[in-house]
Amino acid sequence: MKTTATILKEIRQHYQISQAKLAKLLNTSVRTVQHWEQADYQPSGTAVRLIQILATDDAVYTALTNLEEENTIMYLEHDDQKFTIMGVQFRNQEEYRATMNAIISNMYEGFEPTKEDVQDARRFYDEGPISAQEMLAKIRTSTNRKVE
Structure with missing residues (x-):
């Protein structure tokens, strides 16, 4: 079984993004991503779910990137x-x-x-x-x- 640190590195390699970009997508700090990649501590809550789906679904990366670029909130009445x-x-x-x-x-x-x-x-x-x-x-x- 892969460690979270390995999965995070693979995500960044797959999408060719920096720790800063990943931190922005996960709504956390660069230092936190560094700690996760060094296995100093583990992510929790929503971050874990986002990491899991980023690792398995390219559409999620695209959606998060689009949201980040547009900086808008989607709402459906x-x-x-x-x-x-x-x-x-x-x-x-x-x-x-x-x-x-x-x-x-x-x-x-x-x-x-x-x-x-x-x-x-x-x-x-x-x-x-x-x-x-x-x-x-x-x-x-x-x-x-x-x-x-």
């Missing part, structure tokens, strides 16, 4: 009690949670959902997935709207 996302009502917790997870996952990649996007996701539960042609038409309409 929702109500866990009423099962609504951006005012769009879902029939049950399962549909609500699945849609929340899908939208939030895409937000890490830069997706900025609109109420229409949430409504489209909601329609999926009633009508099933849309065809490729319908999707392309929506994209074209959306692109034209932004250009105008």
Whole structure:
């Protein structure tokens, strides 16, 4: 089994980043990362989880880097009690949670959902997935709207 120190070094080598960059991604100090890499002490809490997923999922690195660069907080208007996302009502917790997870996952990649996007996701539960042609038409309409 690999040590945390080894995993941290491998993460930095894999992403070709400095201890300072890793510290910024993990929201800690450079000195703390140095201590972890020297096995002086072990990370705990959220840092452990972030290190684990950074070691296994390149998308997480990309998402953290994007958040750092944009320095913005992502928020999706929702109500866990009423099962609504951006005012769009879902029939049950399962549909609500699945849609929340899908939208939030895409937000890490830069997706900025609109109420229409949430409504489209909601329609999926009633009508099933849309065809490729319908999707392309929506994209074209959306692109034209932004250009105008």
